[in-house]
Amino acid sequence: MSTVQLFRTGDTPLPNVIILTHKLTREYDMGSELVRALRGVSVQIHKNEYVAVMGPSGSGKSTLMNLIGCLDTPTSGEYWLNGQKVSDLVDDELARIRNKEIGFVFQTFNLLPRADALHNVELPLIYAGLSSRNRRERAAHALERVGLGDRMDHKPNELSGGQRQRVAIARALVNEPSILLADEPTGNLDSTTSSEIMNVFAQLHGQGQTVVMVTHEQDIAAHAARVITLRDGVVATDQARAA
Amino acid sequence: MPFFEAFRLAIQTIRAQKLKSGFSLLGVFIGVASLIGAWSIVNGVNRYMTEKFAQTLYGVNTFQLRRRPMFTPNVPDSVWRAWARRPRIRFSDAEAISAGLTVPVMTAWQSSDNVTVSYRNKEARDIELTAASERYFDIKNLGFAIGRPFTGEENRSGAPVVVLGDAVAQRLFAERAPLGKSVRIGGVPYRVIGVVTKQGSILGFPLDRFVVVPALSPAQNLVNPPGILDAFLVKAHSELEMREAISQAEGIMRGRRHLRPRQDNNFVLETSEGVQQFWAGISRILVVLLPGVVVISLVIGGIVIMNIMLMAVAERTREIGLRKSLGARRRDVLRQFLAESTAIATVGAGFGIVAGIGLTLLIDKISPLPASVAPMSIVLGVIMGAGVGVAAGVYPASRAARLDPITALRQE
Numbered sequence: 001m002s003t004v005q006l007f008r009t010g011d012t013p014l015p016n017v018i019i020l021t022h023k024l025t026r027e028y029d030m031g032s033e034l035v036r037a038l039r040g041v042s043v044q045i046h047k048n049e050y051v052a053v054m055g056p057s058g059s060g061k062s063t064l065m066n067l068i069g070c071l072d073t074p075t076s077g078e079y080w081l082n083g084q085k086v087s088d089l090v091d092d093e094l095a096r097i098r099n100k101e102i103g104f105v106f107q108t109f110n111l112l113p114r115a116d117a118l119h120n121v122e123l124p125l126i127y128a129g130l131s132s133r134n135r136r137e138r139a140a141h142a143l144e145r146v147g148l149g150d151r152m153d154h155k156p157n158e159l160s161g162g163q164r165q166r167v168a169i170a171r172a173l174v175n176e177p178s179i180l181l182a183d184e185p186t187g188n189l190d191s192t193t194s195s196e197i198m199n200v201f202a203q204l205h206g207q208g209q210t211v212v213m214v215t216h217e218q219d220i221a222a223h224a225a226r227v228i229t230l231r232d233g234v235v236a237t238d239q240a241r242a243a
Numbered sequence: 244m245p246f247f248e249a250f251r252l253a254i255q256t257i258r259a260q261k262l263k264s265g266f267s268l269l270g271v272f273i274g275v276a277s278l279i280g281a282w283s284i285v286n287g288v289n290r291y292m293t294e295k296f297a298q299t300l301y302g303v304n305t306f307q308l309r310r311r312p313m314f315t316p317n318v319p320d321s322v323w324r325a326w327a328r329r330p331r332i333r334f335s336d337a338e339a340i341s342a343g344l345t346v347p348v349m350t351a352w353q354s355s356d357n358v359t360v361s362y363r364n365k366e367a368r369d370i371e372l373t374a375a376s377e378r379y380f381d382i383k384n385l386g387f388a389i390g391r392p393f394t395g396e397e398n399r400s401g402a403p404v405v406v407l408g409d410a411v412a413q414r415l416f417a418e419r420a421p422l423g424k425s426v427r428i429g430g431v432p433y434r435v436i437g438v439v440t441k442q443g444s445i446l447g448f449p450l451d452r453f454v455v456v457p458a459l460s461p462a463q464n465l466v467n468p469p470g471i472l473d474a475f476l477v478k479a480h481s482e483l484e485m486r487e488a489i490s491q492a493e494g495i496m497r498g499r500r501h502l503r504p505r506q507d508n509n510f511v512l513e514t515s516e517g518v519q520q521f522w523a524g525i526s527r528i529l530v531v532l533l534p535g536v537v538v539i540s541l542v543i544g545g546i547v548i549m550n551i552m553l554m555a556v557a558e559r560t561r562e563i564g565l566r567k568s569l570g571a572r573r574r575d576v577l578r579q580f581l582a583e584s585t586a587i588a589t590v591g592a593g594f595g596i597v598a599g600i601g602l603t604l605l606i607d608k609i610s611p612l613p614a615s616v617a618p619m620s621i622v623l624g625v626i627m628g629a630g631v632g633v634a635a636g637v638y639p640a641s642r643a644a645r646l647d648p649i650t651a652l653r654q655e
Contacts, residue, residue, distance in 0.1 A: 112565075
């Protein structure tokens with residue numbers, strides 16, 4: 001914010017810039033018409049920022065989320081994540097980036113119903129190729145960080161909504177990603193549980209974690225230090241909040 | 244994801260979806276069980292034929308000079324008629340060969356037909372009467388339960404003595420001692436001098452319903468015209484010497500029959516190989532038919548597995564999306580689903596092997612067919628089971644691997 005770099009094509013981002021998008025566009029060919037979901041989004045997010053992305057439905061926030069999460073590739077423009085240009089990577093390389101650099105937290109938790117909390121958290125480490133013992137240690141540690149050290153052998157249906165989301169957060173953290181990417185993380189939770197989850201986020205942010213969160217709820221966005229609002233595929237507002 | 248991890252995951256899923264997995268197991272199970280069962284029967288009969296049947300009928304290192312082959316399956320009429328026109332084997336042929344062979348051999352004459360043998364008011368019908376020379380018992384490796392074989396002197400003089408097969412002795416004498424008793428064959432009394440040890444049966448055919456009399460005894464007339472033999476048996480000491488004796492005998496016979504070099508033999512020199520070839524023909528048919536059955540059930544098993552895997556992929560689209568978002572590469576997802584279908588098929592094959600072995604033992608026990616488990620069939624069973632799993636899993640797994648994580652995650 002204070003050190004916003006004027007980025008031109010061909011440049012590399014400054015070292016403290018975790019996320020940099022430059023004129024990012026994404027178009028979907030729906031047969032009869034071309035949907036331009038993003039029409040040139042340029043944002044920079046620094047290390048240890050806590051950013052909320054807002055916007056009405058159709059504003060392109062989900063598309064931006066998918067691009068930042070490396071689940072999708074842009075039609076044009078550049079995307080740099082943690083000093084690496086990921087906008088022109090291919091499928092399996094993106095999978096590696098998702099595994100190492102990004103921790104996803106979903107609205108619907110997306111836990112494996114048959115696996116216990118520990119195994120759910122272990123999942124990203126399996127794809128990282130860690131040994132079984134190593135995985136268990138790290139997964140247990142991540143669960144302790146979110147306050148679920150005593151629920152490791154519980155299956156998702158034995159946990160409350162808030163606990164499930166905390167398992168999902170532990171899973172997102174277990175690979176020590178550059179960014180924690182949350183998509184409507186409180187969308188399926190009541191307000192008490194929501195604030196509980198927001199406390200977890202605040203705590204992680206306090207420990208130095210970069211957090212990017214997509215939400216349409218004002219009071220949830222209020223937990224973030226910076227709010228980016230999208231409208232019609234472009235950035236409408238981008239403002240820091242008073243802490 | 245390492246292979247072990249994929250396999251563990253597969254086992255977990257199979258255990259979680261027992262019914263579904265059970266159905267997919269079934270196809271492979273039936274395929275492998277029938278493969279092992281059928282193969283084992285063929286294998287058992289095969290061993291039986293080569294080890295016992297051929298040896299019993301012909302003896303080791305033995306060949307027979309005959310007018311036509313002993314086993315004649317599916318011979319066209321024309322061939323049959325040609326055989327019937329051939330000159331028969333004469334006593335003089337046998338004598339000429341005996342005199343002409345330079346390798347040390349044991350020889351015997353043999354003529355056989357079915358007759359009725361009686362003792363007082365008891366009759367044994369459909370008994371194979373063999374008029375043979377004295378070495379017949381040695382060549383056929385027939386041991387004696389009681390009494391003795393007839394001697395060379397008895398043979399040459401055509402003494403009316405007889406050796407009984409076990410079943411004949413049982414039928415005519417039951418508990419009484421048969422030695423020295425007089426049985427009638429074709430109205431002529433014969434003195435019983437010996438009983439051969441029980442030979443058992445081959446594929447349900449009894450081997451003990453026979454009597455043997457000297458080749459020159461009166462009963463010869465019941466079997467063949469004067470001076471005619473069914474077969475001349477020659478036993479050598481080794482395979483090599485037998486080959487040599489065969490070629491010498493062939494030369495002698497061709498000379499006696501005045502055959503020109505281009506003319507075919509109008510006689511046969513048969514070894515136990517002949518019978519084995521006959522059997523090999525049958526077993527080849529089985530070996531061709533067998534895979535048909537097996538392939539059909541494996542294909543069905545494969546289709547069932549493929550369907551179930553496609554269902555699994557559809558059902559678990561979200562899970563696949565999640566795994567991809569957590570860093571699973573295409574090949575990880577591919578491996579996961581391949582491991583699952585392979586594990587299902589392999590477990591099915593495992594049960595199939597157990598059932599196949601059980602089936603084999605059961606057949607061996609309760610039916611006259613000899614069966615023994617063919618180790619190769621187990622190896623092949625496992626390979627085919629796993630193969631079907633992989634083959635049936637490839638398409639569903641590649642569909643799963645190609646899923647777009649965003650769409651997959653959004654799926655309800």
